[in-house]
Amino acid sequence: MFRPKLPDTPTLPTTTVMPQQTTQTPAPSASRPAAPYLGIGAGAIAAVVVVGIVLTALLAAVAVSAVSVAIAAVVLRSLVRNANNR
Secondary structure (H helix, E strand, O other): OOOOOOOOOOOOOOOOOOOOOOOOOOOOOOOOOOHHHHHHHHHHHHHHHHHHHHHHHHHHHHHHHHHHHHHHHHHHHHHHHHHHHO
């Protein structure tokens, strides 16, 4: 009486898929082999990562120095202004 009636599960139609025969043609060969560039690529990526880390650290150091100089300038200006008012 209080049980819900669930719909019947629909049956999916069965279809068969036939695999198609594909033929792949080889890519035209380039005049230069790509193998020598693979070894250079790993070293180049490592160098770019290291240079990026160094430049980021230098940029952070410059930003911290600029903030500290600005704070020192504000403090010195307030000290000079107070000294002139007395």
